[in-house]
Every structure is written in structure tokens, then in C-alpha cells.
Amino acid sequence: MGNDIIYVKDLEKSYGEKKVLHGISFNIHKGQIVGLLGENGAGKTTILKCIAGLQSFDAGNIYYRNRSLKDDMSIPRNFGILIESAFLDYLTANDNLKLLLWADGEVDSRIIWDKIKESLDLVKLLDVKNKKVKHFSYGMRQRLGLAQALMTAKTFLMLDEPFLGLDPIGKDIVKNAIVSKAKEHNMAVLFSSHDLEDVADICDTVVMIKQGRCTFNGPMQRSRLYTVQIDNIPDGFIGEASKMGVEFLSDNILKFQPSKADKYSIDDLLKLIYTCNMHVVDIWVEELSLKNLFMERDV
Numbered sequence: 001m002g003n004d005i006i007y008v009k010d011l012e013k014s015y016g017e018k019k020v021l022h023g024i025s026f027n028i029h030k031g032q033i034v035g036l037l038g039e040n041g042a043g044k045t046t047i048l049k050c051i052a053g054l055q056s057f058d059a060g061n062i063y064y065r066n067r068s069l070k071d072d073m074s075i076p077r078n079f080g081i082l083i084e085s086a087f088l089d090y091l092t093a094n095d096n097l098k099l100l101l102w103a104d105g106e107v108d109s110r111i112i113w114d115k116i117k118e119s120l121d122l123v124k125l126l127d128v129k130n131k132k133v134k135h136f137s138y139g140m141r142q143r144l145g146l147a148q149a150l151m152t153a154k155t156f157l158m159l160d161e162p163f164l165g166l167d168p169i170g171k172d173i174v175k176n177a178i179v180s181k182a183k184e185h186n187m188a189v190l191f192s193s194h195d196l197e198d199v200a201d202i203c204d205t206v207v208m209i210k211q212g213r214c215t216f217n218g219p220m221q222r223s224r225l226y227t228v229q230i231d232n233i234p235d236g237f238i239g240e241a242s243k244m245g246v247e248f249l250s251d252n253i254l255k256f257q258p259s260k261a262d263k264y265s266i267d268d269l270l271k272l273i274y275t276c277n278m279h280v281v282d283i284w285v286e287e288l289s290l291k292n293l294f295m296e297r298d299v
């Protein structure tokens with residue numbers, strides 16, 4: 001808990017009779033980008049709404065810098081939040097953001113302009129700051145929603161499906177803005193998505209949710225699968241190789257996936273093969289897609 005900005009602990013939530021969160025736990029520290037990944041209906045928005053204080057929860061707790069949200073419901077005012085953003089269509093982008101800062105208690109026009117400029121610049125909307133929002137495209141509205149969240153975020157930024165409906169250029173703009181805020185301003189970031197590749201692109205850690213349960217919580221990494229053909233298998237090899245997580249496909253073909261083998265690498269396996277006086281006849285390397293990696297993890 002020490003460096004955590006957000007710590008979600010054993011969160012449970014039901015809507016009526018229907019339980020949708022079954023003990024969700026994860027944490028986010030300064031400068032870390034966490035991607036909350038899951039299919040439609042997995043429970044992502046519910047988690048974000050609980051953290052934002054927009055939804056009550058039944059059990060567990062949420063801490064912001066070791067302070068319980070239950071003890072101080074004003075805590076989410078420190079967060080930059082993008083969940084179903086709303087704008088006043090007949091006002092310009094600039095005026096919408098200005099209103100938000102006024103509502104937040106900011107009165108210094110210099111500070112107001114600096115904040116608006118910085119966030120509109122990050123989402124590449126500075127040129128259209130004086131355009132009325134009713135003339136914005138869907139993608140521009142999404143980016144304006146992100147600008148709102150960026151502007152009010154003090155230490156924590158939380159975004160629900162920030163890439164939804166964006167074209168590749170729009171996605172890149174949003175991704176760059178998120179990474180810049182996290183890495184240059186040391187901000188903790190949590191965003192939800194059902195798209196693995198979008199999550200993989202920018203996050204340090206993935207929390208995967210399936211039917212309200214966490215099925216994976218760990219660093220974002222890609223993985224390789226090695227298939228090794230050897231000439232013979234002497235006594236003693238099978239036991240040692242099995243300890244390393246090697247699977248035997250036939251008498252002389254082995255399968256090894258380092259990401260599943262905890263502390264062993266392909267070098268360790270090759271060393272074992274050579275110390276047992278065996279020879280590698282052939283070796284095939286397959287880059288596992290992220291989809292393979294996550295879909296094999298089940299509840």
C-alpha cells in the first residue's frame with residue numbers, strides 16, 4: 001500500500017439480486033498506467049463508478065493515498081474522470097472548460113487559461129477552442145472529454161473506454177496524451193477498454209476482468225513459445241525439464257513457454273539439454289499474440 005495512489009480492496013457489488021463484482025483487488029501507484037480489460041458487461045464501468053464515488057459498493061473498500069473513500073466522499077474531487085462526459089453544446093470548447101474550472105473554485109484567469117491551453121494542446125483541440133461543441137465530430141467530443149479529465153486531474157486520471165469510436169489518428173492523440181500525463185506529470189492512470197491491443201500499447205499493468213472477477217493482474221508483456229526437437233532423452237532429463245515447466249509433445253519434441261515457467265528462460269533449458277549430452281535437432285519460435293496469452297487465463 002505504501003506508494004499507492006489508489007488501492008481497490010476486495011470490492012463487491014450487486015445490482016438488486018445480480019452480483020456483478022466478486023472481490024476485485026488491484027492498486028495503482030504514481031506514474032503507472034493500468035488498463036482494465038474485459039468484455040462487454042464484465043464490470044469495468046461499475047468499478048470505475050465505485051472509485052469515482054458515483055456508485056455505492058456492498059463490501060471491500062477503496063483507498064486514495066491510504067485514506068478510505070468511505071470516510072471522505074469528497075476525495076474523488078481530486079480525480080480527473082472521463083465517464084459519460086457531457087457538454088453544453090451551444091458553448092465553445094474553451095467556455096465548457098472554463099465553466100468546469102469555475103465550478104472547481106478557480107477564479108484566476110491566468111491560471112484558467114494556462115490549464116485550458118495545456119489540456120486542449122494535449123488532445124490537439126487548441127485550434128478549435130472557439131468552435132461551438134455542437135459542431136464537433138464524435139471523435140472531437142471524445143477528446144474534449146479527455147481534456148476535461150486531464151484538466152481536473154491532480155494525481156489520478158480515470159477514463160472509461162477513452163478510445164471508443166476513435167479513428168487511428170484520434171486513438172494516437174489520446175494515447176500520447178495519456179502517456180504524457182502519466183510519465184511527465186507522474187500521474188496514476190486507470191482506463192478501461194475491451195480492446196487488448198489498445199491496452200497493450202500504453203499500459204504498464206493489465207487487470208483483466210471476466211464476469212466480475214479478476215482473472216489476471218500483472219505486467220503487460222508479450223511471450224514466446226519454443227518447440228524444440230532433440231535427438232534422444234536420457235534418464236533424469238524428464239524430471240529436471242518438467243520442474244522447469246517443459247511439456248513433452250512426443251518422445252523427442254518439447255514445448256516450453258518461459259512466461260508460464262516463472263524463473264526459467266530458454267537459456268536454462270538449452271543448458272540442461274547440453275549438460276545431459278543431448279543435441280537440438282531443430283527449434284521453432286512462435287510469438288504468442290496477446291490474445292492467446294489472456295484468453296488462456298480463465299476464472
Ligand SMILES: Nc1ncnc2c1ncn2[C@@H]1O[C@H](COP(=O)(O)OP(=O)(O)OP(=O)(O)O)[C@@H](O)[C@H]1O
Binds near residue numbers: 020038039045
Ligand atoms: N445500473 C445498473 N443496474 C442494473 N444492472 C447494471 C447497472 N449497471 C450495470 N449493470 C449490469 O452490471 C454488469 C456489469 O456492467 P458494467 O457496465 O460495469 O460492465 P462493463 O464491463 O463496463 O461493460 P461495457 O464494456 O459493456 O460497458 C452488466 O451485467 C450490466 O448489465
